Amino acid sequence: MTDLSDLPPARPWRESGLWPAVALLGALALWGYAVTHTDVSHLDDFGLVSAVHPTFWAGLALLTCGFWITLRGPHRHPGWAPAYVLGLLVMERATQAVVYPTPLYAWAWKHDAVIDHLLTAGHLQNADVLGDMAVYDQWPGFFAAQATLVRLFGVDSAAQFMAWWPLVSSLMLLLPLLLIYRTFTEDRRLIWLSVWLFCIANWVGQDYFSPQSVAFALHLGVLAVVLRRYAGRGPAGTQRQAVWTVLLTLLVVAIVITHQLTPGMLVVSLAVLFFVRRYRDKVPLFTTLVVFLAWCLTAALPFLSATMPDMLRSIGDVGANVETGYGATPTGAGAVTASWAARLLSGSVLLLAAVGVLRRPVLRHRAQPLLLLALAPLPMFVASSYGSEMIFRVLMFMLPGAAFFAAAALLPQVRTLTAVETQGVRPEPRRFVWLPLLALLAGTLAFVPSYSGKDRLSYFPPAEVALVQQVFDKAPDDSLVVAADRNYPLAYDDYWRVDHYWFLDDGKTHVDLIVKSPAATLASDMSSVESPGRAYVLFTRGQFADSEMNGLLTKAQLDRIEGSVAASPLFERVAENSAGSAYVLKEPKEAGR
Structure with a gap:
């Protein structure tokens, strides 16, 4: 008889090295089947939610469960977590590009028209020629870059690739998010769970073909540079610091010439960091203020001169600014369901973030700048309704910090840069181990109606x-x-x-x-x-x-x-x-x- 006593003990199936690959490939296979068997020719009021093949939901559930088990496994290769996040982005942001034969969103088509104008006219024009549409020529960064891509790719218009922009713009966010989270923890579980929660809670739709999508990624890039390279009490005065200052300036210039709102949000965020003891360097805040004011007083002055009276009247009118954020009243079961799913999803993430802040005192202290950055956009409610969209923009700018602390609430313990934070945390009963998975699964599935539930009017x-x-x-x-x-x-x-x-x-x-x-x-x-x-x-x-x-x-x-x-x-x-x-x-x- 063969002696098997010297063989290593068998690992549970959850710790098998094949499990992550099987779950990930299985989820993507289900997604591939779903998108090739989905008919969008007769959308009802529930949009893609009711149109997509049922295997899509099975694939998304399998992907979420696989991610969570992989994340909690003690012997997992660190490459599996990013692989699952990429799978999530494909399922979230590429589905519409595959199942719909034309790009979504009237605003995306509008931005394509602006690019077409730049290619046709060959130069920027003012309000005497373009009327209200001249505002896009006063913030031309995104449109000029896309016009260059149209020429480079040799296509007729941006409409031939803009359906894939939600996936592209979401991928652009990964690097700055990882740099920001890595500043406050080396716990890979916390980092990747934060990224996952950010992806599923970012339903507001600003990832579409728009200046905001690029400006937001640049905004996070500036914050990543500041948090990682300007943590001293004053300027370092070294050659390396000068290089980071040049990079910071280039990112700020790109933001300022691309979008109206994001520079204001960035100024508020940098001002908050400036008053935190670890970020006393004046360079980031002063650079942003100087570039922003220079643009406002030159290229953007015609638009600001015309709109300033209305902007001043809206300051302080918080009730109106928040109320108009919801736009028209949703009508019908599909629109109402999508609206409530979105609000419940956002509310749940914010509630989890509050729990994480209260539950993790060490993390709260070490990641205090990230907590402050999550709260920094709130005063923007006082400033303006931003065309009935301020509440959505504030939520989006709060999300990076909120997702981090929400992830901390779902994990039994987390590690900062120096130690495992277990203070005040008791071992969890086994029956509660699965509760975070259920919460993560519910949030991931709720993203679909929040993001795609109104596709009947977007397609x-x-x-x-x-x-x-x-x-x-x-x-x-x-x-x-x-x-x-x-x-x-x-x-x-x-x-x-x-x-x-x-x-x-x-x-x-x-x-x-x-x-x-x-x-x-x-x-x-x-x-x-x-x-x-x-x-x-x-x-x-x-x-x-x-x-x-x-x-x-x-x-x-x-x-x-x-x-x-x-x-x-x-x-x-x-x-x-x-x-x-x-x-x-x-x-x-x-x-x-």
């Missing part, structure tokens, strides 16, 4: 893109395109030569008049267009979805408006397909026939 099928493109191809210079709202692809196309009017932006009295007498009222609104320009009115699937899901107008009201225009002798249909229709206002001699 524009190819037929809708073709319909709108057909209108702009027909429109002569100085034409006018009218629509209910701007939620359709190419809504800002050719804005330097074609005017746009969205009647739901008007006051309630005028909208009620349009609902009561659609064709006559719209014809009157559009009659000021002079030849050779023409006036078009556009009805698309995206407008209907946005209006219904946000409680603006009902489907019956929109159908009545479209039916009135279609039946009116004042209008002529010029385009129609399964995604909508378009009409042109007849010229007086045509209408009189």
Whole structure:
């Protein structure tokens, strides 16, 4: 009989070296099957949540369980945690790019139009030429960089790659996040769990093709440099410190020329760090202030001069700033469910962060700068509503710090740079070991409705893109395109030569008049267009979805408006397909026939 007494004892299946690979590959295989068997041609009010194949949910659950078990395993290779996080980003941020044949979000299409303008004009222009759209030429960093990529790739427009931007921009955040977290702990479990929580709680959608996505990554980059290289009481005065100062300046310049809000958030964050004893170096704060003010007083001065009165009036009006953050009222089971899922997800992460702060006194002390950075954006509520989005932006800027302390709350013990923090922590009963996994699983699954639950109004099928493109191809210079709202692809196309009017932006009295007498009222609104320009009115699937899901107008009201225009002798249909229709206002001699 063979003697097996000298063999090492068998490890539990959870500690098997094959388990991480099996779980990760299995999750990605389920995801691959799901995205190739998902039909998005008939989205309902729940968006991708109800459209995606059920194996997607199984894959996401398997990925989460595998990550947690791998994270808690004592003999795991350190490369598995980042591999799982990359798998999470693929499942979170690449799914829409794979299942939808066209890019999501009307704002992404708007940014594509700005890039097209830069490529067409070849230079920046002011408000005398572009009107309100000149603001993008006053913060051109993102658009100039993307125009360069369009030329470099040899493609027709950014629309050919912008669907993948959520994945790209999320990957850009990983390095600064890791550097920031590594500043306060060497516990890889805490670091990677913090990154995971950041990824699943970052549902606000600012990762789409936008200046904010790049500016936020640069913002975190500046904070990483400051936290790691400016921790002394004063300037080091060495050649190495000068190199870091040059890098810091380049990052700040890139932020300032890219986005309006992020420099302000960065100033607030650096000011907070400046008043922490370990960050008394004036260089980061003063550099940011000087660059920011220089840009505001030169290139951005026309925009700031026009908007400053409204900005000053909003200061201190916290109630209005927070209230407008939710925009229109969600209508229908899908929109309401997505809104509540998002709020519960954010609230849970913030609650866990508070628990982590209270539960980990040593970590709270050593990571005090990160705690302060999580609280620093809160005063921005006092400053402005930022076009009904301030509450979302504040949440996003709080998230790096909040995710760190939330992760500390889920782990039984954590290690700072010097010691394992076990003070006040008793060994957990075995039945509670699985509670953090359940919380992590619930949060990971809740990300999907929070992020993709309103895809019905964000997705524009190819037929809708073709319909709108057909209108702009027909429109002569100085034409006018009218629509209910701007939620359709190419809504800002050719804005330097074609005017746009969205009647739901008007006051309630005028909208009620349009609902009561659609064709006559719209014809009157559009009659000021002079030849050779023409006036078009556009009805698309995206407008209907946005209006219904946000409680603006009902489907019956929109159908009545479209039916009135279609039946009116004042209008002529010029385009129609399964995604909508378009009409042109007849010229007086045509209408009189």
